[in-house]
Amino acid sequence: MTLTQNHFELFGFPVDFDIDQQQLSERYRELQRNLHPDRYANAPDQEHRLAVQRAAQVNEAFQTLKSPLQRARYLLQLKGFDIDAEKETHQDAEFLMQQIELREALAEVQTAADPLDALSGIMQSIRESQAGLIAELQKRFAAKDEVDHLETRQVVQKMQFFSRLQQQAEEIEEQLVDAL
Amino acid sequence: MALLQISEPGQSTRPHEHRLAVGIDLGTTNSLVATVRSGKADTLPDEQQRHLLPSVVRYQADQPPLVGEEARRAATEDPLNTISSVKRYMGRGLQDIKNLTNRHAYEFADTDSNVPRFHTAMGDVTPVEVSSEILKVLKQRAEKSLGGELAGVVITVPAYFDDAQRQATKDAAKLAGLNVFRLLNEPTAAAVAYGLDKSAEGIIAVYDLGGGTFDISILRLNKGVFEVLATAGDSALGGDDFDRAIATWIMQQAGINDDADHHQLRRLMHEACAAKEALTEAERTTLKIELEDGSVWQGELDRERMHQLIDPLIQKTLLPCRRALRDAGISADEVQAVVMVGGSTRVPRVREKVGEAFKQEPLVDINPDTVVAIGAAIQADVLAGNKPDDEMLLLDVIPLSLGLETMGGLVEKIIPRNTTIPVARAQDFTTFKDGQTAMTIHVLQGERELVSDCRSLGRFTLHGIPAMVAGAARIRVSFQVDADGLLSVTAREETTGVQSGIEVKPSYGLTDSEIETMLRDSIEHAEDDVAARKLLEQQVEADRVLEALAVALAQDRALLSEAERTQIERAASRLQVKRDGKDHLAIKAAIEELDKTASDFVARRMDSSIRKALAGHKVEEFAGEEK
Numbered sequence: 050m051t052l053t054q055n056h057f058e059l060f061g062f063p064v065d066f067d068i069d070q071q072q073l074s075e076r077y078r079e080l081q082r083n084l085h086p087d088r089y090a091n092a093p094d095q096e097h098r099l100a101v102q103r104a105a106q107v108n109e110a111f112q113t114l115k116s117p118l119q120r121a122r123y124l125l126q127l128k129g130f131d132i133d134a135e136k137e138t139h140q141d142a143e144f145l146m147q148q149i150e151l152r153e154a155l156a157e158v159q160t161a162a163d164p165l166d167a168l169s170g171i172m173q174s175i176r177e178s179q180a181g182l183i184a185e186l187q188k189r190f191a192a193k194d195e196v197d198h199l200e201t202r203q204v205v206q207k208m209q210f211f212s213r214l215q216q217q218a219e220e221i222e223e224q225l226v227d228a229l
Numbered sequence: 230m231a232l233l234q235i236s237e238p239g240q241s242t243r244p245h246e247h248r249l250a251v252g253i254d255l256g257t258t259n260s261l262v263a264t265v266r267s268g269k270a271d272t273l274p275d276e277q278q279r280h281l282l283p284s285v286v287r288y289q290a291d292q293p294p295l296v297g298e299e300a301r302r303a304a305t306e307d308p309l310n311t312i313s314s315v316k317r318y319m320g321r322g323l324q325d326i327k328n329l330t331n332r333h334a335y336e337f338a339d340t341d342s343n344v345p346r347f348h349t350a351m352g353d354v355t356p357v358e359v360s361s362e363i364l365k366v367l368k369q370r371a372e373k374s375l376g377g378e379l380a381g382v383v384i385t386v387p388a389y390f391d392d393a394q395r396q397a398t399k400d401a402a403k404l405a406g407l408n409v410f411r412l413l414n415e416p417t418a419a420a421v422a423y424g425l426d427k428s429a430e431g432i433i434a435v436y437d438l439g440g441g442t443f444d445i446s447i448l449r450l451n452k453g454v455f456e457v458l459a460t461a462g463d464s465a466l467g468g469d470d471f472d473r474a475i476a477t478w479i480m481q482q483a484g485i486n487d488d489a490d491h492h493q494l495r496r497l498m499h500e501a502c503a504a505k506e507a508l509t510e511a512e513r514t515t516l517k518i519e520l521e522d523g524s525v526w527q528g529e530l531d532r533e534r535m536h537q538l539i540d541p542l543i544q545k546t547l548l549p550c551r552r553a554l555r556d557a558g559i560s561a562d563e564v565q566a567v568v569m570v571g572g573s574t575r576v577p578r579v580r581e582k583v584g585e586a587f588k589q590e591p592l593v594d595i596n597p598d599t600v601v602a603i604g605a606a607i608q609a610d611v612l613a614g615n616k617p618d619d620e621m622l623l624l625d626v627i628p629l630s631l632g633l634e635t636m637g638g639l640v641e642k643i644i645p646r647n648t649t650i651p652v653a654r655a656q657d658f659t660t661f662k663d664g665q666t667a668m669t670i671h672v673l674q675g676e677r678e679l680v681s682d683c684r685s686l687g688r689f690t691l692h693g694i695p696a697m698v699a700g701a702a703r704i705r706v707s708f709q710v711d712a713d714g715l716l717s718v719t720a721r722e723e724t725t726g727v728q729s730g731i732e733v734k735p736s737y738g739l740t741d742s743e744i745e746t747m748l749r750d751s752i753e754h755a756e757d758d759v760a761a762r763k764l765l766e767q768q769v770e771a772d773r774v775l776e777a778l779a780v781a782l783a784q785d786r787a788l789l790s791e792a793e794r795t796q797i798e799r800a801a802s803r804l805q806v807k808r809d810g811k812d813h814l815a816i817k818a819a820i821e822e823l824d825k826t827a828s829d830f831v832a833r834r835m836d837s838s839i840r841k842a843l844a845g846h847k848v849e850e851f852a853g854e855e856k
Contacts, residue, residue, distance in 0.1 A: 061843045076843060078454050082622050083842040084835070086651060086712045090381070090410050090612040093774040095824045096831055101711050103835060105653040112648075223555065227548055 055127060056110035066124060066190035068114055077111045117183045118208045124190065125205060130198045132205055144207060151175070151214060155221065164225050168218060175215050182208045248380035250410070250613035251371045252418070252605025255360065255384055255398065257316040257467060258440035258572065260284050261599060262367040263606035264375060265615070270422070270606045272599050273374050281598065282370075285313040286362045288351035296366045305499065308491040309336055310349045314469060315363075317441045318345060318356035319401075320394030322737045334491060343737050357401045357739060358747065364405035381410040383609040385601050387442040388414035389462030389628045391674045392686050392716050393737045399713070400744050410612040412713040414625055415439075416446035417457060418604030419570040421623065423595060424450045425607065431565040432458075434553075436583050436591065437601075438546060439571040441467040445550045447557040447564070453620040458557035459647045460628050461549035466542065468505075468573030474538045475501035475530070483518055483526040493521065504530050509575055536578050543582045550586050556647050567591040570600055624649055627710055629684075634671035638680045643708060646676065653709040657723075660704075664696040670706060672716070685736040691720045695727050760813070767816040771808040774820055775801060778827065781834055788833045800826040 057064045060076050082088070084107060089100040113119045122132050154171050161167035182204055189201045251264045251273075259281040263272040272280045279298065287300035288310045295303070304311045312335065318326060322343045338346040338353040346353035364384075371379060384407075386398050395412055402409045416435035423429065430450050437444040444462040448455055476497040479485075485493065500518060507514040513531040520526055554561060567587045573579060574597050583591050611619050626647045632640040633656065643654050658668065669690045675683030694702055703723040710716050721728050739747075778801055786794070804819040 078451075078622070079842050080839060081624060082454075082620065083838055085622055085624075087411065087612060087623065091614050091773075093770070093777050093824075095774075095828065096777065096835070099831060099835060101651045101709065102653065103839075104712075105651040105709065108649045108652055219555070223552065226551060 056113050056123060059107065059110050060114060062114070064124070064127065066117075066121060066187060068120065070115070073111070073114055077107065080107045117186065118205065118212055121186050121190075121201070121205045121208070125198060125202055128196075128198055130202050132202060132209070147178075148210060155214065155218060158221055159225075165222070168222055168225065172215070172218050172222075175211050175218065179208065179211050179215075182211070247615055248613040249371075249375050249377050250381050250383075250606075250609035250615070251367075251375075251379060252383045252413075252602050252607070252609045253364065253367055253385070254415070254418075254599075254602035254605060255316065255363065255386075255401075256284055256439055256601075257314050257442060257469065258284060259598065260363050260367060261602035262371050263599070263602040264371065265606050265610040270603045270610075272602055273371055275370055282363065282366060283313070284315065284363055285311060286315070286359050287311040288347075288349035288354065290350045292351075294351070294362045296362050305492060305495045308334060308495045310351075312347055312349075312354075312359050314441055315356050315359040317465065317469075319360065320391065320397035320737055321345070321356075325737070334494060344739055355739065357397050357744075358404065360398070360401035361404035364401055364407060368405055368407060379407065380613050381408040381609065383411045383413050383418075383605040383612065384409060385413050385415045385418050385605050386714075387437075387439070387462060387464055388416050388444040388446055388457075388460040388625075389442065389464045390714075391464070391629055391684055392714070393684070393735065394464065395714050396735070396738050399715070400739055403744065404747055409713075410609060412715075413605055413608055413623070414444070414446065414457070414460070414714075415442075415601045416444045416460065416570065417448070417455060417623055417625055418601045418608065419568060420446070420448050420450070420455055420604070421607055421621070422600045422604035423566075423568050423592075424455060425621075426595070429566065432559055432563055433566045433568060434550075434564045434587060435568045435570055436546075436550070436574065437462075437570040438573040438579060439467050440573065441465065441469050443467060443546050443549070445546070445553045447553050447559055454622045454624065456624045457626045457649075458559065459553045459555075460626055461553040461556070462628070463545065463549060466545055468571075468576075470542050471505055471539045471573065471576070472498050472501040474542065475504060475535065478530075478534075478538055479516060479518065479528070482528050483520065485518075485520070489521070505535065505576065508532050508535055509577060532578075539576070539578060540582075543579055546579075547582065547586050550583075561587050561589075564589070568595065568600075569593050570595075570597050572598055625712070625714070626650060627652065627714060629674045630676055631686075631708065631710070631716065632673050632675070632683065634673060634680050639678060640673050640675070640680055640683050644710065650710050650714060651712055653707060655705050655707045658704045658706060659700050660694065660697065660702045661699055663699050665699070665702075666694045666696055667692050668694065668704070670718070672708075672718070686716065687735040687738070689718050689720075693727060694722055695725045697724075764811060764813040764816075767813040767820070768808055771804055771816050771820055774823060775804060775808070778823070781830070785830075785834050785837065788837065789830060793830065797823070797827050797830060 055064065060073065062068060081104060084100055084104045086097055086100040086104055089097045113123050125132060151171065151174070158164050158167050158171070185204055186201065189196055189204065251262050254261045261272050261281060263270055274280045275282070282297045283301040285297065285300040285304060287295040287303050287307060289295070300311055301313065304313060323337060323345045326345055336348040338348045340346055344355050346355055347359065368379065382402070384398060384402055386395055398412060399409055416437045419435050419437060420433060423433070433448055433450060435446045435448065442462070442464050443466045444460065446460040447458045449458055479497060479501060485497070497518065500516060504514050504516055508530070513529055516528045516530055518526045564587055567583060567589060569580065569583070569591045574593070580591055580593060608623065610616060611621055627644060627650055628646060630642045630646045631644040632642040635641045643656055644652055660668065667690060669688050671680070671688050672686045673680060673683040674686050677683055691704065694704060701724070704720055705723050706718060706720045708716060708718055778797070782794070789797070800823040804823050807815045807819040810816070
């Protein structure tokens with residue numbers, strides 16, 4: 050393992066969107082068993098410091114590989130297609146409509162008769178959309194050498210939108226539940 | 230056939246001598262020390278067979294500080310010089326403390342420092358110094374009963390402690406002359422003791438309500454791996470607050486004014502605590518308070534009234550429980566056991582409410598006072614290298630998000646809460662003026678958007694940025710949180726590769742030089758010699774480096790070219806020469822030189838052990854397929 054190794058190589062996986070989550074968790078534990086700074090509690094400072102860095106790198110890689118969104122982003126980045134959240138390319142009209150509707154629905158949750166119920170409906174809809182996009186990513190990345198990276202990037206950007214929306218929904222849920 | 234012995238990376242091939250290691254639970258109300266002997270973890274008692282050491286320190290003029298039960302008994306007669314619940318003051322500023330509670334039992338010295346100083350008969354003392362007195366007593370107790378010097382300790386801290394509170398705890402250990410293997414989160418320690426004792430697997434919740442702090446951690450236990458999924462809490466909420474609520478009620482009933490003297494307040498807290506404990510068993514209890522005019526007020530407190538007083542406080546612990554479950558992505562019915570830790574979970578009302586929140590009876594069959602120290606002792610034993618084959622691994626998280634101040638007093642999060650540690654993140658900055666050579670980064674901890682709502686950890690000033698036109702420099706600042714949950718920051722200008730110097734100004738901590746001064750003072754009191762101690766420290770580190778290198782060369786000679794090996798061996802023999810001398814600075818320099826020469830080798834070795842780990846794993850998977 051070196052700093053130049055990518056997250057997939059570090060875990061001994063092929064550079065691919067499909068990952069066996071069970072294997073990922075097992076390898077993660079195996080790597081941390083060997084690398085965690087606690088294994089170097091008696092080692093000289095230099096080795097201990099290095100273990101902290103490597104363990105942090107393994108944690109970072111694990112988080113990236115575990116999440117479909119982050120994994121897809123990372124794959125595109127490896128191919129030279131950076132996702133810049135600030136510069137979203139334009140999306141199809143249907144998606145834009147859905148985006149506006151969900152945002153409005155979320156803004157109105159607080160005034161709904163049963164806010165938590167309204168919120169759980171929205172969260173369900175977000176989850177369904179995310180599942181659909183993950184399936185689409187799977188299909189696109191399965192094309193291997195013929196992946197259309199630009200189109201795939203648009204899918205990833207859609208996922209980023211839903212991920213942010215989900216975060217907002219969770220924050221609202223936290224406020225609602227805490228106020229109970 | 231003789232089997233080949235292969236040792237773990239970083240561990241000696243020499244037959245291992247048992248190294249003395251203990252776990253310390255440095256609590257708000259009581260502290261404990263525990264160790265593993267003949268495979269069994271136990272707390273260590275003092276000469277009078279008392280296991281709990283009250284976390285109380287009394288300062289008197291021209292006398293060494295008095296710690297423990299004797300100090301606790303003096304609390305009412307000598308309140309200003311007798312410091313209890315010092316944990317509440319660790320890593321906090323004077324203003325925080327005033328906000329914590331409006332009624333204060335101590336006098337604080339007027340200083341321009343942000344670190345509070347208790348004004349006592351022995352002079353002004355910081356919370357770090359008070360804590361170090363408690364640690365010193367536990368250290369002596371352990372060394373006496375184990376018959377030797379401690380190789381290292383694991384000290385527990387509330388999971389919800391922020392960086393400043395953790396750093397303060399580590400500083401106290403340093404002052405007490407302890408080598409800290411690790412700061413371990415209290416709920417994680419409890420999970421270790423509970424998990425190993427019951428061979429538990431799956432998801433558990435640890436509800437830890439101590440004297441002054443509250444933590445909730447959700448963990449996954451899997452084949453010796455204790456993985457914290459989420460943690461939440463309140464580092465200023467505990468059983469003390471129950472007492473305070475009851476004491477306030479007594480004051481109202483008895484007509485005692487808010488400006489009552491320190492003695493009266495201490496007596497009230499004492500009476501309130503006794504009433505709370507009595508109501509664990511009884512339905513009602515009588516109260517008796519001697520008033521300032523000499524008359525005696527008598528009253529009664531029943532369970533129902535006490536519930537009214539403490540329910541809002543218990544409610545304050547249930548919100549973090551829900552948040553931790555949410556962050557862990559776990560629902561209450563997926564939790565297989567709720568482990569109750571901390572003396573305050575003895576209050577029946579707490580058990581009842583926690584049971585409702587998790588929809589199950591919480592487990593109360595473990596001793597809530599000792600379980601944290603026991604878990605810490607088990608971890609200390611592993612970290613000392615006494616169990617080389619042990620598979621135990623603790624994966625913890627950072628309890629509060631780390632962020633940076635940006636334009637307009639806003640906080641930009643760089644590491645979100647509940648991220649597994651160790652963790653490192655880099656952020657790029659640039660200069661906004663031509664020729665700018667320095668900049669300051671303000672680091673905060675907390676969940677809110679505004680700088681004013683988060684906790685300031687410190688200001689990091691970068692120096693030595695190469696002068697360039699505005700916006701041309703690219704300064705990569707790396708934030709690293711280690712396994713103790715402590716933050717360190719490094720910076721580098723990327724276009725020139727120049728490493729920037731960083732000056733840290735902790736918002737609520739002692740600076741390195743303040744610690745150094747305290748250390749020197751305390752060593753002088755012990756009539757020890759500073760230079761001798763420094764020399765010994767460097768010699769120990771030199772021996773450790775040389776021993777590790779000898780093992781490494783014996784194992785992995787193949788990873789080096791002839792020339793590389795010669796270079797490393799030369800640096801090692803230079804260190805050996807310096808090590809036998811008397812100059813601690815020369816030893817330090819020789820260690821650094823050897824570190825530099827061998828750094829590639831160390832990295833290659835670690836990488837090769839990782840490859841072996843993954844290769845071994847593939848073999849296991851293959852074997853699994855054959856079944």
